[in-house]
Amino acid sequence: MSARDSILNRIRAVKARGEAPAAAARNEIGEYIRTHPESPRPTGDWELVPQFRRMAAAMSSTVDDVAALGDVPGAVAMYLKGQSLPLEAVCWPQLANLDWAAAGIRIHTGRAQGADMVGVTGAFCAIAETGTLLALSGEDTPASASLVPETHIAVVPVSRIVRGMEDAFALVRAERGQPPRAMNFISGPSRTGDIELNITLGAHGPFRVHILLVQG
């Protein structure tokens, strides 16, 4: 007997199901999965956007506003200059058609390399409860751009801010059907507390996460 079958049979023996699991149990859990009911969420009274700002800051992201998508390259250039960072970035193909040259920024749209200091990405949506970005992997949205560079700049339309993780999953189901290879929830720069429990930012991923909220 294969390991698979002997493991499953041992579990079935415990559940007293016999070799063929009872149809009722299968239907019941099948129905639970199909309807995927929500559990209670933390109680609290807050507005989406202010909560997102508050929690993003609490997770050590910085947040800035731009009026429209076209203003993003200028805002990125200003941020990079303010941080004394080079005006070069790996950028999601999805955002490649913004006028980066006009803002004096050189971009490439490949997979992020070790030498890339800045990564510019969008977000599938963002979560107000925890100040979190959700990035889905895809042809135009590679996962490495939000991870490998020391600075991550994320462009998020305010219309894409949802309340909680459940609402993000609902959007994924509605717009994509099923999750892509990578579904990354990102809440601030990477950090470690491994040495004497001191929190240090910039462990393996970005040292800085800067979020541009697009109002339009």
Place this chain on the structure above:
Amino acid sequence: MYFKPRASEKLANPTLQRALANFKERFVGARTEAVAQVPNFEELREAAKAIRNRALANLDLLLEEFERNATARGARVHWAEDAEAAARIICEIARTHGVKKVVKSKSMVSEECNVNDALEAQGVQVVETDLGEYILQLAKEPPSHIIAPVVHKSRDEISDLFAEKHGTPRKTEIAALCREARDVLRPHFLSADMGISGANFIVAETGTTLIVTNEGNGRMVTTLPRVHVAITGIEKVVPTLEDVALLLRVLTRSATGQPISNYVSFTTGVKGAGDLDGAEHFHIVLVDGGRSKLLGSDLWEALRCIRCGACMNHCPVYQTVGGHAYGWVYPGPIGSIVTPAYVGIENALDLPNASTLCNQCGVVCPVKIPLPDLQRKLREQQVDRGLRPWTERAALRLWAWVAQRPGLYALGTGIAVRMLSAMGGKERLLHSLPGASGWTGGRDLPAPAGRTFRELYRKRAVRQ
């Protein structure tokens, strides 16, 4: 594996004691604060318990559903009866894909299975990339905590270790040490052929595995190499994504006091056509390793565990001796239950007793595992199987024999309390007592009043 002698050794280690004092303050404080921010945290705990119970009640069906959905997305699901089988499967995966270098993110199940040793034995380089685990790999030590693996080591020790192993000038700032590790590990991420991660949960609905991390190494390991292996226990399955959303809220608050960890990374299947990054091959190794047996025992509730570490953070025994004293992969209260369950109670003799039964662990457990009750059940098993020391067994037999003879019992205890009372002297304290040096070596024993309870009770009854 003996807890007692190791615990004594840990008590006498000043570096460890300093680290543990710091540890207790940080972790207990962080959880308390995080929980206070959620008015209905108890409701969330109850819901988390229900989700885990539902998962365990349908474990076979959910694992089948998980396998079906993961396979449909191009992942390959492997089943391992035990630790050796899991290590064998991973070695075989590495061989099939011609792997030379593996980067690993933190996985306690991989510690159970000694995956690193097995891979290294066939000439594969394995690099641990969680900062704590990397430090331990350099120091050739096992982790002492499930989420803060290197909590037992001081900054000074790590400074010395890095200077020696990296051949770089000795650094003392924590930020500089972290930077050095980042710089050393970065080329490994970019050049490894295979990444090994654990999985905090696996989701039946979508065939997804996910990891909860802060450092970003887990994302590197699951994004950059062409082969990704996720290894986890069969009990980690949950039905839906919504279930994960709830469990994460109690997991991170209980573990580090964060409302969410920096990265929650879901991986489903292999990379899509046209994707610039992501693994081309995705293998998922589901390990039994004693879990299906535990499911059928009266300790099954331990399988609800979501590995947050709150039980050890709040345990007065763990806070005093640290994780290494427990002798296997999982320390603290949950370790004192799963270790005997997975490696055999005869191989973990003192562990069910490495507890004061104070229930601090039970009070903070996000999935409400009744840890002290389970420890008590293990203690019963020890007695039933005659695994307690012969002196204890003989003493209890003698006591039972005498206790069944009330006259003899009254005589014996009457003499004993009078002798002890006399020995207590004016201070009414016993500084030493033959056969009870374990107690009196550290503190005085109050002397009895000189009369037994039955004598005093009789006198009171007559007076009334």
